[in-house]
Amino acid sequence: MQNITTMLNMEAMPHRLENIEQMVGNMLPFLPVLDAVPNAAIFIKDMHARYLLANRSLVQRCGLKQLTRLIGKTSAEVFPTQMGPGYTQQDARVLTQGVILDNQLELHLFSSREPGWCLTSKRPVRNHHNEIIGLMGISVDLPSASGAHPAYQRLVAVDAHIRKHFSDAVTMKELTAIAGMSVAQLERYCKRVFHLTPRQMIHKARLEHAHRLLNTALPITDIALQCGYTDHSAFTRQFKLLTGHTPRQYRETCGHNGAALPEAGD
Numbered sequence: 001m002q003n004i005t006t007m008l009n010m011e012a013m014p015h016r017l018e019n020i021e022q023m024v025g026n027m028l029p030f031l032p033v034l035d036a037v038p039n040a041a042i043f044i045k046d047m048h049a050r051y052l053l054a055n056r057s058l059v060q061r062c063g064l065k066q067l068t069r070l071i072g073k074t075s076a077e078v079f080p081t082q083m084g085p086g087y088t089q090q091d092a093r094v095l096t097q098g099v100i101l102d103n104q105l106e107l108h109l110f111s112s113r114e115p116g117w118c119l120t121s122k123r124p125v126r127n128h129h130n131e132i133i134g135l136m137g138i139s140v141d142l143p144s145a146s147g148a149h150p151a152y153q154r155l156v157a158v159d160a161h162i163r164k165h166f167s168d169a170v171t172m173k174e175l176t177a178i179a180g181m182s183v184a185q186l187e188r189y190c191k192r193v194f195h196l197t198p199r200q201m202i203h204k205a206r207l208e209h210a211h212r213l214l215n216t217a218l219p220i221t222d223i224a225l226q227c228g229y230t231d232h233s234a235f236t237r238q239f240k241l242l243t244g245h246t247p248r249q250y251r252e253t254c255g256h257n258g259a260a261l262p263e264a265g266d
Contacts, residue, residue, distance in 0.1 A: 040139065105196065145193050162202055209227050
């Protein structure tokens with residue numbers, strides 16, 4: 001997957017495009033190869049955040065059978081209401097502000113159409129005048145932890161500590177002491193084993209707990225405190241970043257029947 005992610009590095013590509021349709025035309029010969037990637041959604045969108053090209057995995061995750069049914073639609077029109085609008089808002093930031101996303105942890109749909117964790121990267125596409133003419137991106141399913149790493153058991157202890165104490169202010173000092181390694185080593189090894197940074201692991205544990213509590217009648221302010229956030233606004237910002245919705249919107253959209261988020265190891 002690293003090779004595909006590298007394709008998104010637009011800084012390494014010559015800015016010779018006249019329009020986004022030219023890019024789509026250039027990518028069409030590669031579509032059969034992209035269709036063979038089962039654990040990632042790969043796409044190109046226009047300035048209105050409408051799909052111009054997507055691989056088979058993305059088409060199927062949208063509940064469609066043919067790519068033609070997806071073309072011309074936004075994420076808000078094809079994904080579930082608790083996910084789609086957030087993706088489209090994210091697209092708008094890339095298209096209007098030139099924001100670059102790198103391996104952002106967020107919720108997506110797996111091939112089973114169930115919610116799951118992914119790492120999303122998006123890049124604005126620019127023409128030869130350096131004007132933004134669209135975007136391209138990839139959302140890679142978060143792989144299971146790799147147990148082959150020599151430091152695996154120590155990192156499992158780090159993960160267990162995070163899951164037990166996420167409601168507190170978990171610090172890197174605590175985590176490095178548990179792992180018996182430096183901050184740089186911990187960051188590097190967590191990425192290799194869990195495919196996440198320690199900070200992303202904390203956010204993930206908090207969001208999973210928040211989802212469970214949002215399916216109760218507990219006030220959102222109390223949920224924020226139980227999930228380790230010092231105030232309602234900090235909780236709302238982080239929750240919206242990872243889901244596309246504020247906690248209140250998520251609760252109203254999903255009701256008490258929201259699909260369960262996958263736990264670690266799922």
